[in-house]
Amino acid sequence: MNFTEAVRVAQEQYPKKVTKPIKYGTAGFRSRADALDFIMYRMGLLAGLRARDTSSVIGVMITASHNPVPDNGVKLVDPMGEMLAPAWEVHATTLVNATDEGIASALEGIVSEAHIDTSKKALVFVGRDTRPSSNRLCDAVIAGVTAVGGEFKDFGIVSTPILHYVVTCYNDGGKYGEATVQGYYQKISRAFNKLRSSGTSNGNYDPVILYDGANGVGALAMSEFLNNMKKSLNVTIFNKGEGVLNHLCGADYVKVQQKWPEGVPKTQNVRCVSVDGDADRVIYSYLDSDGKFYMLDGDKIATLVAGYLQELVKGLQLKLGLVQTAYANGASTAYITEKLGVPVACAKTGVKHLHHMALEFNIGVYFEANGHGTVIFSKTAREAIETAAQAKNNSAEKLSQVLDVINETVGDAISDMLLVETVLHARGWSVSDWNDAYTDLPNRQMKVTVADRAVITTTDAERVCVTPEGLQNTINKIVKAFLKGRSFVRPSGTEDIVRIYAEASTQEEADNLAIQVACAVYEHAGGIGDRPKAPC
Numbered sequence: 001m002n003f004t005e006a007v008r009v010a011q012e013q014y015p016k017k018v019t020k021p022i023k024y025g026t027a028g029f030r031s032r033a034d035a036l037d038f039i040m041y042r043m044g045l046l047a048g049l050r051a052r053d054t055s056s057v058i059g060v061m062i063t064a065s066h067n068p069v070p071d072n073g074v075k076l077v078d079p080m081g082e083m084l085a086p087a088w089e090v091h092a093t094t095l096v097n098a099t100d101e102g103i104a105s106a107l108e109g110i111v112s113e114a115h116i117d118t119s120k121k122a123l124v125f126v127g128r129d130t131r132p133s134s135n136r137l138c139d140a141v142i143a144g145v146t147a148v149g150g151e152f153k154d155f156g157i158v159s160t161p162i163l164h165y166v167v168t169c170y171n172d173g174g175k176y177g178e179a180t181v182q183g184y185y186q187k188i189s190r191a192f193n194k195l196r197s198s199g200t201s202n203g204n205y206d207p208v209i210l211y212d213g214a215n216g217v218g219a220l221a222m223s224e225f226l227n228n229m230k231k232s233l234n235v236t237i238f239n240k241g242e243g244v245l246n247h248l249c250g251a252d253y254v255k256v257q258q259k260w261p262e263g264v265p266k267t268q269n270v271r272c273v274s275v276d277g278d279a280d281r282v283i284y285s286y287l288d289s290d291g292k293f294y295m296l297d298g299d300k301i302a303t304l305v306a307g308y309l310q311e312l313v314k315g316l317q318l319k320l321g322l323v324q325t326a327y328a329n330g331a332s333t334a335y336i337t338e339k340l341g342v343p344v345a346c347a348k349t350g351v352k353h354l355h356h357m358a359l360e361f362n363i364g365v366y367f368e369a370n371g372h373g374t375v376i377f378s379k380t381a382r383e384a385i386e387t388a389a390q391a392k393n394n395s396a397e398k399l400s401q402v403l404d405v406i407n408e409t410v411g412d413a414i415s416d417m418l419l420v421e422t423v424l425h426a427r428g429w430s431v432s433d434w435n436d437a438y439t440d441l442p443n444r445q446m447k448v449t450v451a452d453r454a455v456i457t458t459t460d461a462e463r464v465c466v467t468p469e470g471l472q473n474t475i476n477k478i479v480k481a482f483l484k485g486r487s488f489v490r491p492s493g494t495e496d497i498v499r500i501y502a503e504a505s506t507q508e509e510a511d512n513l514a515i516q517v518a519c520a521v522y523e524h525a526g527g528i529g530d531r532p533k534a535p536c
């Protein structure tokens with residue numbers, strides 16, 4: 001195949017505007033939307049080749065998730081819903097960094113390195129979030145797919161988990177489910193309705209939910225679910241799109257700011273469920289009878305789910321484990337290992353790393369503290385569960401129903417919410433009963449801008465800083481002065497900043513620790529702008 005057409009379209013319609021090197025990061029490419037047209041086009045080209053390489057459908061999702069509206073981004077979805085294979089992340093980076101004319105040789109290089117038969121058919125599924133720029137950027141992706149002779153199916157506005165789901169289902173010939181948007185809603189809601197068939201109340205459990213749609217696709221997805229879910233849950237949707245996407249609401253705002261989302265009435269003792277801009281993350285929160293705010297993040301969800309599944313798999317000889325990242329609250333790790341006896345592994349930030357590590361277990365629960373995660377079951381686990389369920393083992397029967405509520409193809413805010421609701425219902429717990437399982441150590445996240453964030457490199461699942469020299473020693477010294485202190489720093493893979501995480505025995509100490517470590521980063525790693533003063 002010659003790539004003359006790909007170069008012509010690039011030059012005429014999607015010329016490259018930036019010269020700064022760009023890297024396929026934690027969640028693909030992300031930046032301000034107006035700088036993304038040429039990247040989208042090239043990702044369309046790449047998806048066309050990847051589809052041929054794998055002889056499968058490849059997904060392209062256009063979203064900047066929890067980031068502000070002027071941003072956007074793109075990530076590729078591999079055949080079984082996984083994130084793009086590492087070797088292809090390198091190809092993506094090469095292709096995006098090529099000049100317009102250089103596209104042809106970059107594509108030829110990929111074809112020869114991956115031994116791609118370019119005469120094969122290529123089919124790419126494309127989805128996008130509700131950002132105003134997403135439509136235009138979707139056209140650019142489609143132009144790319146078409147320029148390398150590929151075909152596409154445009155799913156329009158969908159959540160990230162829906163796109164992962166349809167890609168997986170199409171590629172496995174429908175075994176996991178029907179490869180349509182309706183098929184997704186129906187499979188999950190049918191399983192949930194079944195779990196609720198014996199009633200919606202139990203003990204302290206109350207099926208009432210305030211749902212914060214972050215003014216994005218998560219609101220649309222929830223109303224679709226409600227159409228399918230009969231009366232299994234009593235959900236009221238807020239932040240349906242009347243306000244600005246992710247602004248003062250949504251999962252990231254609630255998690256990072258540790259605040260109740262705007263736009264949701266401050267009803268006490270009722271669970272609030274916040275999702276992010278592409279509905280792959282979920283965070284719970286509530287206000288107690290004094291109006292005090294509590295947040296239940298990915299760690300609380302992971303421990304709740306792992307603890308419940310651990311009980312159900314007892315006697316089935318299956319190894320269940322939990323995968324967290326360095327951002328997991330120290331109290332959650334202690335609770336799950338010491339109290340519940342579930343093994344915990346620590347992975348680098350980014351679901352692809354967690355997913356990979358979760359495959360080591362028969363049943364792998366993985367969650368980032370920010371609420372992104374799911375549960376994956378190995379073939380052995382599925383078979384063992386099905387055999388025991390057929391033999392009328394009660395727990396296995398329940399487990400087999402729970403399995404269908406879970407979207408194993410990727411973290412899914414709404415499917416995760418239904419899983420949490422299932423466990424709370426089974427336990428007869430109110431949100432405060434759930435919260436009482438363990439108390440989070442107070443913590444704080446900060447960001448520092450440096451001239452080049454690549455000067456910071458890390459090891460040991462990002463918990464230890466290797467360069468710049470001396471930074472880790474300084475952090476160690478600072479941390480020593482704090483009771484239950486823990487802190488680490490790492491360059492973000494999605495923003496041009498360095499992230500600081502700190503936890504300690506009180507909020508004041510956690511804030512203080514975060515500021516001191518932020519200042520150390522500022523000094524050792526070439527901070528720009530004002531010196532960090534207050535938590536941000």
Ligand SMILES: CC(=O)N[C@H]1[C@@H](OP(=O)(O)O)O[C@H](CO)[C@@H](O)[C@@H]1O
Binds near residue numbers: 327368491495
């Ligand atoms: C601390 C934090 O929340 N980091 C997020 C954020 O990555 P960074 O590399 O930290 O920018 O975005 C990723 C993609 O959405 C998500 O996987 C990750 O957990």
Ligand SMILES: [Mg+2]
Binds near residue numbers: 066277
């Ligand atoms: Mg997201």
